[in-house]
Amino acid sequence: MSAPVNELYDPQRVLHSAEFKVFARDQFPQKDIKQNLAAFTNPRHDLHLVQKPVPTPGPGQVVVHVRATGICGSDVHFWKHGRIGDTMVVSDENGLGHESAGIVYSVGEGVTQWKVGDRVAIEAGVPCSKPSCDFCRTGRYNACPDVVFFSTPPYHGTLTRYHLHPAGWLHRLPDNVTFEEGALLEPLTVALAGIERSSLRLGDPLLICGAGPIGLVTLLCARAAGAEPIVITDLAPSRLEFAKKLVPSVRTVLISREETSKDVALRVRKTLGIEPALALECTGVESSVHSAIYSVKFGGLVFVIGVGKEMQSMPFMHLSANEIDVKFQYRYANQYPKAIRLVSGGLLNLKPLVTHRYPLEHAIDAFDTASDIKSGSIKVQIVDE
Incomplete structure (x- = not known):
């Protein structure tokens, strides 16, 4: 009622x-x-x-x-x-x-x-x-x-x-499940929605852009889902160190604001040892989205979880010539029961x-x-x- x-x-x-x-x-x-x-x-x-x-x-x-x-x-x-x-x-x-x-x-x-x-x-x-x-x-x-x-x-x-x-x-x-974990279920549902809509598969080589709270929760989810290998990027060394503590096998790329997106992509591929099939972009920052686009292989997918500025440019011809798909996410739906099961x-x-x-x-x-x-x-x- x-x-x-x-x-x-x-x-x-x-x-x-x-x-x-x-x-x-x-x-x-x-x-x-x-x-x-x-x-x-x-x-x-x-x-x-x-x-x-x-x-x-x-x-x-x-x-x-x-x-x-x-x-x-x-x-x-x-x-x-x-x-x-x-x-x-x-x-x-x-x-x-x-x-x-x-x-x-x-x-x-x-x-x-x-x-x-x-x-x-x-x-x-x-x-x-x-x-x-x-x-x-x-x-x-x-x-x-x-x-x-x-x-x-x-x-x-x-x-x-x-x-x-x-x-x-x-x-x-x-x-x-503690109250603190219960409160963390909300950002977890964001990550789970991204994992689900990106169709991440066991053994997929994966790039995660951003080691903030959403990026780190996404890292935990991707590891549980069987992505391998995984590389995560960030501007802050401390956050990359935190990522290594959460998932010791993750590979990290520390980026700088002076680098071009193509330079970051080259280092991502070198660190990963393979072209990622999927990038989960967790910042919404235009340059980071570009790095994800240049990183993934032909036919790959860039899935944007992060929220960025209203108007952004995209490397259109690179996307077109490499058949790279770009998908987005708006909040989440039907994820809380799953999140609770995974934590519990x-x-x-x-x-x-x-x-x-x-x-x-x-x-x-x-x-x-x-x-x-x-x-x-x-x-x-x-x-x-």
Whole structure:
């Protein structure tokens, strides 16, 4: 029993509440489990904590006490730049965060699959689920035009102590999966969607561009899927060292901004010892996409997982003369159950990815760390006991 999502999360009602209490950036509120703190930004690029009401679940809804939330690059981008593509922070305040897991705090009328105390991961993208929506009806719900994706304006994110969510878009966490791992399921689903749509096969020689959080999770997935050999590229030596700790057999290529994409491609092929059949591009940076294109063999595939600038050029004739396919990905669909099985079953160890942890009351410090390349962070998480 549930109401249409767009009625439950009317942006006019959600975003213009006068009940918010805003804390100064350098103000750290004392921990109070009754306070519903959240991390917000606005069109002025401020970043601060706010106190908002603890939600009351309606029919088909659940309130989750969020125990762990990872900071995504998109959260930092909305804070720093105020937009991603056509999506802009246009309200006075907008809540951040979409990589979350926690405990069921209260349930609304008609909710029978959840009870208070259940451990859950939150799937942040909630489609309309109407029979008239072709994308929802055919299982490609990531393309639903009426999706509510928490943390994408105009909808507040899940980086809050108490989050209201539709009961049908929560996923049960097994006892052996921690809340931190539950929060990491969201970036894992991105990688799994890429692995699935790229049709990676056992024994495929593979290039992964970018050793950030998505690139590293993609590396773990590709190793589990049987890609061999694998090479990963990045600008930061520390991230390549981290990749070697995660997957000792991976080969690494440290690139510089002065190199041409063709030069990078030559080094990738030399390091790999073979032309890769597939490149999983996890940065969205134009020069990196070009390096991937020049690296793969005739008839190869460049699959772009990363999100980059709106308009980019492509080496058209090289693509054409070498029959190289380029494919893209938009978020994910139908990946959470698989992700939970892989983590619970021990095939993927996500725990090393969390390098920094901050309490909810210090969420601003967490964002400072996540946005500072010199911090050495991979995944910064905000936790609440």
